[in-house]
Amino acid sequence: MLSPFYLALGLLAFSGATHAVTVTVSATASHPVPTTLSHDNPYSKLLQSGDGGLYAELLQNRAFQQVTPGTSAALNAWQAVNGATISVIKETVPVSSALPNALHVTIPSGRSGAIGFANTGFFGIKVTAGSTYTASFFYRFPTATRFRGNAIISLQTTSGQVLGSTTTALSGAQTTWKKVTVQFSPTKTPSSTANRFVITVDGSAASGQSINFAMLSLFPPTFKNRANGMRVDIATTLAEMGPSFFRLPGGNNLEGQTVPTRWQWNTTLGDLVNRPGRQGDWGYVNTDGLGLMEYLNWCEDVGMQPIMAVWAGFALGGTSVAETDLGPFIQQAADQINFVIGDPSKSTAAAMRASLGRVAPFNLTYVEVGNEDFFASSTYVYRWKDFVNSLKGQFPQLHFIATSNVNDPVLSPKPTEYDVHVYQTPTWFAQNSFFYDDFQRDGTKYFEGEYAAISTNPNDIFGSPADGRLVFPTMQSATGEAAFMTGLERNSDIVFAASYAPLLGHVSGTQWTPNLVAFDTGTVYESTSFHVQKLFSLNRGDEYIPSTLPDRTGTLFWSVVRKSTDQIIIKVSNTIGTAASLTFVLPFGTVSTSGTVQVLTGAMTASNSPTTPNAVAPATESITTGKTFNYNAPGFSVSVITFTAH
Ligand SMILES: *[C@@H]1O[C@H](CO)[C@@H](O)[C@H](O)[C@H]1NC(C)=O
Ligand SMILES: *[C@@H]1O[C@H](CO)[C@@H](O)[C@H](O)[C@H]1NC(C)=O
Numbered sequence: 001m002l003s004p005f006y007l008a009l010g011l012l013a014f015s016g017a018t019h020a021v022t023v024t025v026s027a028t029a030s031h032p033v034p035t036t037l038s039h040d041n042p043y044s045k046l047l048q049s050g051d052g053g054l055y056a057e058l059l060q061n062r063a064f065q066q067v068t069p070g071t072s073a074a075l076n077a078w079q080a081v082n083g084a085t086i087s088v089i090k091e092t093v094p095v096s097s098a099l100p101n102a103l104h105v106t107i108p109s110g111r112s113g114a115i116g117f118a119n120t121g122f123f124g125i126k127v128t129a130g131s132t133y134t135a136s137f138f139y140r141f142p143t144a145t146r147f148r149g150n151a152i153i154s155l156q157t158t159s160g161q162v163l164g165s166t167t168t169a170l171s172g173a174q175t176t177w178k179k180v181t182v183q184f185s186p187t188k189t190p191s192s193t194a195n196r197f198v199i200t201v202d203g204s205a206a207s208g209q210s211i212n213f214a215m216l217s218l219f220p221p222t223f224k225n226r227a228n229g230m231r232v233d234i235a236t237t238l239a240e241m242g243p244s245f246f247r248l249p250g251g252n253n254l255e256g257q258t259v260p261t262r263w264q265w266n267t268t269l270g271d272l273v274n275r276p277g278r279q280g281d282w283g284y285v286n287t288d289g290l291g292l293m294e295y296l297n298w299c300e301d302v303g304m305q306p307i308m309a310v311w312a313g314f315a316l317g318g319t320s321v322a323e324t325d326l327g328p329f330i331q332q333a334a335d336q337i338n339f340v341i342g343d344p345s346k347s348t349a350a351a352m353r354a355s356l357g358r359v360a361p362f363n364l365t366y367v368e369v370g371n372e373d374f375f376a377s378s379t380y381v382y383r384w385k386d387f388v389n390s391l392k393g394q395f396p397q398l399h400f401i402a403t404s405n406v407n408d409p410v411l412s413p414k415p416t417e418y419d420v421h422v423y424q425t426p427t428w429f430a431q432n433s434f435f436y437d438d439f440q441r442d443g444t445k446y447f448e449g450e451y452a453a454i455s456t457n458p459n460d461i462f463g464s465p466a467d468g469r470l471v472f473p474t475m476q477s478a479t480g481e482a483a484f485m486t487g488l489e490r491n492s493d494i495v496f497a498a499s500y501a502p503l504l505g506h507v508s509g510t511q512w513t514p515n516l517v518a519f520d521t522g523t524v525y526e527s528t529s530f531h532v533q534k535l536f537s538l539n540r541g542d543e544y545i546p547s548t549l550p551d552r553t554g555t556l557f558w559s560v561v562r563k564s565t566d567q568i569i570i571k572v573s574n575t576i577g578t579a580a581s582l583t584f585v586l587p588f589g590t591v592s593t594s595g596t597v598q599v600l601t602g603a604m605t606a607s608n609s610p611t612t613p614n615a616v617a618p619a620t621e622s623i624t625t626g627k628t629f630n631y632n633a634p635g636f637s638v639s640v641i642t643f644t645a646h
Pocket of ligand 2: 300
């Protein structure tokens with residue numbers, strides 16, 4: 001969300017004739033580029049970024065969490081098949097205390113054929129022949145019967161064509177919950193993802209029977225074959241960006257609309273039947289199948305460090321916990337940190353981690369205290385003080401990140417890190433490439449934790465009607481962000497990390513646009529902004545080398561870094577439609593006579609979307625380099641020039 005701190009409008013871009021500039025590069029680096037800079041992303045807003053997105057579970061509303069039994073809404077994504085009667089009930093004998101509800105299925109008398117129920121997934125289910133799908137569920141008969149028969153578990157097209165199936169025996173004598181796990185491999189790959197997961201019994205054999213089902217699940221193969229893991233195509237796309245950190249468990253989604261519905265680390269762990277889920281902050285129930293342990297494993301699987309938030313006494317609905325009542329919440333935050341890094345012999349939270357199979361601590365350096373606390377900055381004064389004084393005392397090695405506006409209000413103890421968020425226009429980003437240049441070098445470091453060019457209309461960043469609001473990032477928005485990012489590199493002596501937000505959005509279920517990576521049930525769409533993030537991340541460099549500064553109010557921006565001992569990387573963002581000519585003058589003794597340039601360019605409004613998934617992608621070309629060389633940056637382009645020099 002936008003902070004009032006950022007409401008100052010940028011100057012309008014001047015767009016004129018072809019621009020020609022000479023960039024003289026310094027002989028020596030000024031500061032190292034932190035390994036966390038560029039560029040990774042929070043799991044953030046949006047249907048369905050975790051459930052139905054990164055988290056590979058294929059069934060929606062799999063455990064009837066946080067729904068009202070007896071309502072049609074409770075049956076979201078579930079359908080009766082061939083005349084069965086289905087309803088969500090509050091179980092008299094729930095499968096667990098965390099999951100009070102069950103699906104009650106009755107097979108009517110006098111019918112034949114396969115009768116049962118289906119789940120339509122998250123806007124469908126992608127089915128791939130030869131892949132192993134793991135289905136599981138709990139069932140029990142509310143009253144003992146003499147029924148014995150097979151349940152058929154299958155994936156089907158909407159017209160009922162079976163794509164793959166298996167069977168399992170059900171017994172009417174089973175009145176306590178029994179878990180069934182089966183695996184099967186579909187033999188057909190349908191062209192459509194409009195498929196269903198179906199469980200049926202034989203209608204005549206099961207005539208009149210009622211069966212309860214709970215905690216149903218269906219997983220395809222996952223990223224790195226983690227049980228309860230991530231969706232392969234989305235996870236692979238994110239990993240290919242070379243991210244160095246992951247902000248978890250999200251921004252607003254940490255907070256809850258109310259204190260009781262806040263994200264709580266200890267309800268997201270262990271067996272899935274022990275996770276109650278919660279009403280998330282972006283309009284859908286979180287299963288919490290993607291829990292704290294899954295996030296930490298995901299970080300390790302991709303080589304990212306977690307930037308982990310703790311809930312800090314403020315719920316989005318507007319409640320701040322009174323100072324005298326903060327104690328249990330500070331304790332819960334300390335327990336959360338101990339779960340991640342504590343010693344199992346000294347902390348019950350750490351012992352819980354060990355009991356889940358992970359004895360060694362995870363890596364953790366940064367802990368964020370709350371999220372966007374500029375929305376409750378007056379109470380943040382005592383919340384910050386009480387949380388940080390206690391947590392810093394217990395974990396002196398950790399860095400605690402403040403989330404209010406910088407020095408407004410003045411916080412004590414003085415934050416060593418701030419998380420800064422900004423959603424603005426492409427022009428604002430270009431015109432604020434120097435945003436951090438004027439910041440005091442007083443030891444404070446900054447995490448540009450959420451930023452994105454979201455609208456071309458400066459008067460309507462969050463307005464309605466959202467004229468100018470982007471649905472997908474464009475070349476104009478991506479070049480604006482890239483211009484800003486050259487400033488983040490220049491200021492990486494104080495900006496230690498940065499992440500575009502939001503990271504993920506399902507094209508069929510998004511409350512917020514644009515997102516870095518869009519996806520649907522079967523496909524991932526890499527946006528122009530994604531390509532910019534990836535170009536900057538994979539070409540981050542080790543140290544920043546000063547050069548002639550761009551014009552603060554201009555339209556052409558650049559930065560220079562060195563990687564290893566002899567690789568020079570120059571990034572250029574041209575934020576208007578007119579090409580620009582740059583001459584680079586290099587002070588080094590030897591400069592290679594050729595290098596490569598990766599160029600992302602396209603029309604101002606060019607966008608990668610489901611209808612034009614590859615409208616814009618980086619192209620790599622060779623380029624003539626030397627102690628002095630020219631480069632022509634196309635209109636609306638981001639270029640990464642790489643060569644050797646020493
Ligand atoms: C989680 O921790 C809170 C207090 O920190 C406690 O009230 C709650 O019962 C715990 N929940 C579970 C499921 O352990
Ligand atoms: C923890 O961080 C250190 C230093 O950054 C790194 O060498 C190590 O591989 C990390 N460990 C894990 C398990 O990620």
